[in-house]
Amino acid sequence: MTRNPAAKAEVMTIREMCAAYDVTPRTLRFYEAKELLSPIREGTRRLFTRRDRARLTLILRGKRFGFSLEDIRQTLDLYDRDGSDAAQRQRACEIARERLAIMEAQRAELDVAIADLKAELAASATNTATQRGTAPSHAAE
Amino acid sequence: MTRNPAAKAEVMTIREMCAAYDVTPRTLRFYEAKELLSPIREGTRRLFTRRDRARLTLILRGKRFGFSLEDIRQTLDLYDRDGSDAAQRQRACEIARERLAIMEAQRAELDVAIADLKAELAASATNTATQRGTAPSHAAE
DNA sequence: AGAGAGCTTGACGTTAACGTCAGCGTAACG
DNA sequence: CGTTACGCTGACGTTAACGTCAAGCTCTCT
Known part of the structure; x- marks a missing residue:
């Protein structure tokens, strides 16, 4: 049994x-x-x-x-709460879109960070004992 | 003055x-x-x-x-410690490469997560009152 | 000179995300 | 039937990353 x-x-x-x-x-x-x-x-x-x-x-x-566990919990709930009422699903979609926007922004920033680090590595490779590398591009958010 | x-x-x-x-x-x-x-x-x-x-x-x-502040501190130090000895720079490059690998993996995962969420949104949009959406693709890491 | 405004250094409090440990249940094994 | 293994529930400890006072400097303005 x-x-x-x-x-x-x-x-x-x-x-x-x-x-x-x-x-x-x-x-x-x-x-x-x-x-x-x-x-x-x-x-x-x-x-x-x-x-x-x-x-x-x-x-x-x-x-x-x-993401925090609380963030994650809210996002997770979007995945399986389907048969609810329309208003609740509407709200779920909103949250999903917000998360999506955050993640896409995060990906964009990640790309910048990766590019920065690659550039730093390249610069560091060329000059084994040359100049002083300046800090990378800086945009105040 | x-x-x-x-x-x-x-x-x-x-x-x-x-x-x-x-x-x-x-x-x-x-x-x-x-x-x-x-x-x-x-x-x-x-x-x-x-x-x-x-x-x-x-x-x-x-x-x-x-990333934790400690992670960040170590990565930051890569950016401006240039005039050190060769061994130290060697080590710095290693750390930078590790970070880079982590960030690129993270980017790849982000793409998956974004795709998942988009798919969920699309599915949720099509069936305003239809089926039950199953959980997304699952690969045990 | 007195009153703020703005900055400083401790020092203790807080939240998230667990780690760790004690004490107890139970299921199978020899 | 004892014990070993695994699991459970509290309950307290821990680390990171700050928040929140308290108490004291130092300009400046009136």
């Missing part, structure tokens, strides 16, 4: 999750407490579904971009 | 900095304590140079990418 053959590999234990995503149990429990994940309970144990795994992927990705 | 005409707008007070970069005095002092900035002292007051401003731009940019 514990092993439904149809549910093979459908869910993962906390240890399997930790191994697969390189996080600690504490982190997973913490994310659950923050309502970023919502694993099933088998008695008292947690079982993580595909949904949890998909969300965790997005969480970890978001973190690398410098 | 306080106003050298040649030094016009060369340096900025802490208030001017705060207004220009939208940060608090506390933040600037904090960054100085962490050796990210090194303003001149006029008596006891701080005067921020162009170098400080250039660095602050990079600091704030780096923060938006999710």
